[in-house]
Amino acid sequence: MNSNNSVDFLLDVPIFADLDQPTLDKIAGLGKTKSYEKDETILIEEDAGSALFVIIKGKVKVARQSSDGREVILTILSESDFFGEMAILDGLNRSATVVAIENSELFIIQRMDFINLLKEHPEISISLLQELTSRLRAADMKIKALSLKDAEGKVATVILQIADDVGKIKHGIVEIEKLPLQQDLANMAGTSRETISRTLHSFAKKGLIELDGSRLRILNYEKFKENYV
DSSP, X not given: OEEOOOOGGGGGSTTTTTXXXXXXXXXXXXXXXXXXXXXXXXXXXXXXXXXXXXXXXXOEEEEEEOTTSOEEEEEEEOTTOEEOHHHHXXXXXXXXXXXXXXXXXXXXXXXXXXXXXXXXXXXXXXXXXXXXXXXXXXXXHHHHHHHHSOHHHHHHHHHHHHHHHHOEEETTEEEESSOOOHHHHHHHHTSOHHHHHHHHHHHHHTTSEEEETTEEEESSHHHHHHHHO
């Protein structure tokens, strides 16, 4: 684990984006960077929480174990996202397990350093509250969708969530450059891998999406959202 001297990546992190250069330099000096290989566990549910993690590059999945032992993926995070803030704020154990799904590089700030930052820079606290509120709204919408909708609706909800998080708009088409594995999508939607495969091909036949390897394009985002939200 090495010190991180570059602050460029911090500019893209929502809770740090509005800070001045001296403050960014200070934050960069507080943290360390660490690399994780694909499939390596970063955090384990119920472990003590002692740090905030910012993704410099790569992707991670945030998951919990259901009562019957199945993995339930809560979300997939990528560059500029952060995690671990809940355990830092309330001092309780980790609420989920986090695993790298690509080779990833993370920036890590220890709990007391982050708490001191919040005290010294209230604007970070405000940005953090805004981000947590946004995540809570998204979680509420997902819970409602996954509890009330049929298989197609559940799969569509997950696709829209990923599109909102990492999708890129090109000529009116929303493109997800690297769709998660079908088993991971199934774990996000609370369904089976076979249902994911069947539903994606159904969407493609209807002309709603295009599949090209791991790349997925939503051909008419507004229509797709209107049909399934």
